[in-house]
Amino acid sequence: xxxxxxxxxxxxxxVRPVRGFPNPDFTFGDITPLLADGHAYSAVIxxxxxxxxxxxxxxxxxPEARGFFFGCPVAAKLGIGFLPVxxxxxxxxxxxxxxxxxxxxxxxxxxxxxxxxxxGRTGKVAVIDDILATGGSALACCGILEQxxxxxxxxxxxxxxxxxxxxxxxxxxxxxxxxxxxxLAKFCDDRVEGKMLWxxxxxxDDDVVLSPHIGKMNKQH
Numbered sequence: 001x002x003x004x005x006x007x008x009x010x011x012x013x014x015v016r017p018v019r020g021f022p023n024p025d026f027t028f029g030d031i032t033p034l035l036a037d038g039h040a041y042s043a044v045i046x047x048x049x050x051x052x053x054x055x056x057x058x059x060x061x062x063p064e065a066r067g068f069f070f071g072c073p074v075a076a077k078l079g080i081g082f083l084p085v086x087x088x089x090x091x092x093x094x095x096x097x098x099x100x101x102x103x104x105x106x107x108x109x110x111x112x113x114x115x116x117x118x119x120g121r122t123g124k125v126a127v128i129d130d131i132l133a134t135g136g137s138a139l140a141c142c143g144i145l146e147q148x149x150x151x152x153x154x155x156x157x158x159x160x161x162x163x164x165x166x167x168x169x170x171x172x173x174x175x176x177x178x179x180x181x182x183x184l185a186k187f188c189d190d191r192v193e194g195k196m197l198w199x200x201x202x203x204x205d206d207d208v209v210l211s212p213h214i215g216k217m218n219k220q221h
Contacts, residue, residue, distance in 0.1 A: 017199035058123035080110025135170030
């Protein structure tokens with residue numbers, strides 16, 4: 001088994017399914033067990049660094065909030081800038097703003113600071129997030145970064161729920177727009193009765209945790 005296969009299996013083992021968050025019908029992929037495992041977290045960061053070390057990037061960009069957990073340390077190790085892509089009205093300076101992005105469990109508008117790199121520098125950027133699902137957030141990131149004059153080298157995720165036999169459109173949506181997509185782990189289980197039971201790749205249905213917040217709808221996030 002290759003190191004890549006080992007990392008993919010580790011990611012799938014540590015991404016925890018939580019049912020009922022952020023709405024009652026959703027099973028959320030919780031990455032906090034991955035973050036809490038120092039060896040696995042470091043391996044994820046190192047894998048991205050190895051991939052992009054010779055790519056000639058000027059920056060790593062990531063959407064809040066979970067993308068920051070991966071984008072920031074990768075940028076730091078590469079010695080390049082980090083571009084935080086934030087929700088509307090969270091950045092203090094002039095921004096480029098995306099349209100409202102519809103997602104599985106809410107809506108968001110994303111922003112990035114204008115001319116934020118030293119000297120207004122532009123160039124190749126990789127967008128890193130924790131997951132790829134509907135692709136709406138990633139596509140919005142690409143659009144506003146291009147408003148800055150950036151070239152999108154690649155969109156990357158720790159776990160791609162839109163690969164394989166998934167019902168989610170993210171990977172196809174991005175590739176149809178000409179963006180390269182990379183993921184350290186990919187969904188591949190078949191759907192059962194039309195449901196995307198991605199967590200069966202890590203164990204049984206008994207692994208699913210019930211959220212204490214079930215029933216509390218979160219429309220804006």
